[in-house]
Amino acid sequence: DVKVTQSSRYLVKRTGEKVFLECVQDMDHENMFWYRQDPGLGLRLIYFSYDVKMKEKGDIPEGYSVSREKKERFSLILESASTNQTSMYLCASSPIPHQETQYFGPGTRLLVL
């Protein structure tokens, strides 16, 4: 079975802190994605990566950056956390994107105070 793991289930940070969210997949997938999910707004794509050291902006990249130094690991970075970044963050991975499904991690619920 494909497994996507996220470093934390719950995280509480203070405004202005630098926050790292880590995602690891064990199926050698080329593509990895970071979404945030908010009530009433659904899932929105922040960034995705289709190869090591490659990244593309999604719909809402402002305030975020990403890093993919190894194929299995995709990190989301909040350079200076703000309260409007309080959300559920979901990581996903997939092989060929238009032929296969995306596999999701359990999510990280981030609270920024």
Added chain:
Amino acid sequence: KQEVTQIPAALSVPEGENLVLNCSFTDSAIYNLQWFRQDPGKGLTSLLLIQSSQREQTSGRLNASLDKSSGRSTLYIAASQPGDSATYLCAVPSGSARQLTFGSGTQLTVLP
């Protein structure tokens, strides 16, 4: 830009009922359509993926249909059970086809 709509936003049914969840999309040039399930506070689990060349897919009590020309998909759940209570989301590839556009989901409650 692809837009995905799910109706209804919430649905409550007694155990044992058959039910239909609806999904519509604006751009019919899609590779496939997927249905996901999300339990409260959890990630998404893929239920069914219908390729553009297919009309429907079945998995156990779930049956998903796809009508590309009309921009619609339905998820049919037979003999619903309390364990089916969750949020169901549909998604289609968009942009460079590397990303998915999701509907806002239907929150299903099956009452025992």
